[in-house]
Amino acid sequence: MKKMTLVSAAALGCMATAAMAQETPAASSVTLYGIADVGFNHVTGLKQGSVTQLASGIMEGSRWGLKGNEELGGGYKAIFTLESRVELDTGSVSNRPASGSQVPDRLNTATLMGLPAVFQPAVTAVAGSLGAQLGVNHIDKNLFDRQAYVGLITPVGAITAGRQYTPGYLASATFDSMHTESSLALGQLVSVPVSFTIRTSNALQYAIQTNGITATVMYAMGEVAGNNSANRLLGTMVVYKGAGFSVGGGYNTQNNEVGQKSLTNGILGASVDIGPGTLSTMFATIKDDNPAGVSGIAALVGGGAGVLVQNAFTTALKQNATLAHIGYRMTMGANTVTVAYNTMNDKTASNADRDSYGVAYSYALSKRTDLNAVLTRFNNKNSSQLAPGGNGFLGGVTATAGTDSTNVAFGIRHRF
Template sequence: MKKLTLVAGAALALVSNLALAQSTVTIYGILDGGISNVSGLKNGNSTAIVSGIMDGSRFGFKGSEDLGGGYKTIFTLENRFELDTGSVSNRPPSGAQLPDRLSSAEALGLSPTPTNVATVAAVSAGIGNTVGVNLAGNLFDRQAFVGLVTPFGAFTLGRQYTPAYLVGATFDASQTQSSLAAGQVGSFPPSFDIRLPNSLQYGIKVDGVTAALMYAPGEVTGNSSARRFYGAMAIYKGNGYSAGIGHNTRNNEFGQKSLTNTVLGATVDVGPGTLYGQFATIKDDNPTNLSFITNTDVLAAFNNAFKQNANLLHIGYKFTSGVNTWVVAYSKYDDKKAANSDTSSYGATYTYALSKRTSLNAVLVRFDNKGQAQSAPGQAGFLGGVTAAAGVGSTNVALGINHKF
């Protein structure tokens, strides 16, 4: 199978790509692993055998039944797993460590009274224990949806990729692969909703235009606006170029407007390769999942610390020649808050195709942190966590093998 992308991973693209007769089921997957070294961490460099350098390891099932008259039922069930351990979840190399700005009363702007110190320590530890991927151990954490393809579009429901994220992935030169991916510089707190459970989506493809609308009720009894989500996207692909726009907005557990993104992207064929660019806005004035904090002063301090007001910039170039593929890219999380926690990443990846299904990969990426930023590079399958202290940068070197079936 090809890497999950907008075309392969979303129901809206299946409108045009499925040409199956009667009923079929496909088993597919990616096995991706290697060795990764990350510098700048609290306990020194981390060298480890990891899963998910270029792609998150996975297996899945997708199927279609031809109902006739241009109608089909479709489904996808996609599991994530760790190739190195066999588990379905992981923690970043820095473990439960939070950025310095979230780890002490003084950093949060609170007076260092015994009560504040103890409360902040307990809250920081609790939040730190939630940092990771699929810590709940869900069986089909990547995707799980069913839908109906009609002559006038596809309707799907379940756990799906969000519209703005799909636009960001499409106009990322690395296609979300490795620590070079644009979204790596905005991973904590999360700058995008990647997938969403309990979602309804309508997608359509007409000529060169692919578009989708998504809605997810918050399913909070007594508050219909709590955790509610809306998203939309449109991409146009022309001859040698493409452009797109996506928008997501989600409410917090109180029904207040929370994480909101708008993504603009474009590609153009230049020379032997393709030039990629995107610009995204990240806004969150009412962070989610902090209502468990009962001390009002501490709650206000954490709310302020978790707010986001930033832009994400990305430019990259991808070039393939025979069995060789190179990607170079630069990304920047430009923090507009007083903390000025800016993170820039730059580097390159190289892929050597041993066959249509198997490749060898090399990654070299540098993260530069400014202000109170402490981002460390992760990979396609896991978060990077945080560096030793504010302003400390980090370098990632990784070598791996990727096999698709």
Template sequence: MMKACFALTLMAAACGSAWAQVPAEGVQMYGVVDVGVHRITGLKNGTSTQLASGIMDGSRLGFRGAEDLGGRYKAFFVLESRLEADNGTLSNRPASGTQLPDRLNTATLMGLPSALQPAVTAIATQLGGTVGVNLNSGFFDRQAFVGLITPVGAVLAGRQYTPAYEMAATLDTTNTQSSLAAGQLASLPAGFDIRVSNALAYRMELGGLTASAMYAFGETAGDSSANRLLGANVMYRTPDYSVGAAYNTRNNEKGEKSLTSAVFGGTLALGPGKASLLLASFKDDHPTGTSTIATALTTVNPALAGVAPLVQNAFNEGLKQDSRLYHVGYRFLSGASTIYVSYSKVDDRRPADADVASYGVAYTYAFSKRTDVNFVVSRYDNSKLSQAAPGGAGYLGGVTASAGTDSNSLALGVRHRF
């Protein structure tokens, strides 16, 4: 018999959603408070030392519950809000602020004459204002969905994690924790759609086989294909190994095929711990949101109407994606200590050739099942036009001072679950 797998490890351990099993009857409150000191080198203003929320896990406050309807049917829900425990807000920006990479902020690097730098700066300033997490301060930004468990699977509706991101998070050695998370290297522009609103999903489990499928409505009047997302994943797991694959594809505001993310990998019980391998590809020939750049530039300065299409095309080209992500790591538990070691690399196949690699060690010591301290040290090696900077589980790293500038990261934090 098939079982609902919304509480599958794909959703629990991978995405840090605090799900480990089907919710108990009634309503429960849960959450994570994770705060620490994070020191980052290589930024435009030098070294940054900050108190940050979300070193290992994004801080959150959530509500979940279920009702047994009888006949092997059950209704359930999740409402989960982001929480910036360092200042009590709902959103954050990276240490580099609104800064964009030089390849998206310098006319000559974008194939434009230097005389168009003012126009490039105007658009880069607008785009830089969108760099951050939950900048519109959506209250239940993390998750907000209702579902129905049936004898043949579970159906969920609302804001949810996408199938490709869930798989990548499952196969990541750190399960997206800390600056060592593989996805940190593919965040600007984003290689994964992490969560999506207006989504319908189906989940099932049959023995060691689990799978999910998702359709997210674009909700654009007159064009049902605009901004929609399709995704699916499948995984087979045993106590000794697991293997899985996933695929997301999203359309832009014009209904053109935009970001496509494909993931494959597995885990293997090895010695006292578990080894992980993750391979992913990102492709985007029609970036979302670039079709209005010319209009926006003309609005800022009508005198630039003649060159606005050139600038729009340059940003469109700069935001295209064609890259591969490789990640390998090992995690092992010894008493109250957990140690993670990992290496990740993005191979950028665009003309910018913005390759970047990260590597390092994370260590956590559990005082109890609910409270631990953590220590993370990582290194980001940027080549050519790459400028990736380390972030954390709850925030983006942003960019370094200039193309090719490397960055070191050191973080020490406390995490409490309730």
């Protein structure tokens, strides 16, 4: 395939998903592509004890998609991508964590939230509503939930519009030794509540790649009637790849449903080739003083208690944390081994610190098919209560605060 100095958002998406099909060299083409990834997943520390299940998305979320391009001449090309998730164990487009609708105790106990015990029924009702939203694509069940966009590659960059990966997420995926694969990925450590915006809808993105530099800038419209700033997202990333090393960073900031500045992430990372593999490290920040999705709690609860309960959940869902990652990945013939350590320092009053570490192994049966094994340990401290999942599903919540969790997974992945 002919090399290009400009890159589209589709190419950037490959940084977070390792298996996009190659384009057929033609004036115009449409390609069917995807990943089928399924295996046995065992997780400990849940309320029901240890759970073993068949799960889709051990290493990467299973998906199928269509992508196309048309050469327009003069350095211009039209492109599109439509990508849908699929759960190989059920055939659905959504899933739930093994812990179901359970939320951490710190979000389901009135006294832990600074409220009198008499408020417990109201807290339970709101926590149940939050728990009902846990899962991958569980609420909306949109067909093309993963990606859906169209764009134009030009001599001065690529412009794409639709549902896309955010720049901050792409930066984090670049410097994660696991490249977001499996329960050992850094993002697994911050899945409940959500601490990174992976994809966003209604997004316009400009991307360019030249002289080793890959850069993007994104503006996503919230499209809330009467409030142009509500749900809006801004993001950017810059990565430089040199001979045997890379450095870069990314930034996302998103408003909540009433237009206040909400979830914001900053990422700095670097990697260097050492010996037979690559050593990667990353530092990230999480900040959210105005959590999304809480503005309707007062009306839901009703009465004078509504405002107090809403304020309590607003405080409980605020985020202020730092993340750190270090890992080493090496490939020798058909064998790929990755070891990694991740840690989160929670700076809120909850002090829900946690870390994870482990090893992942892949054996390539061919260029498209591999066998995988993963062992990951989650250490939950203080009020932390998180269980490991996989690339395609959430792990959910452990039985109690401070309960640790171990994940053992074996799977097969096929790319087409």
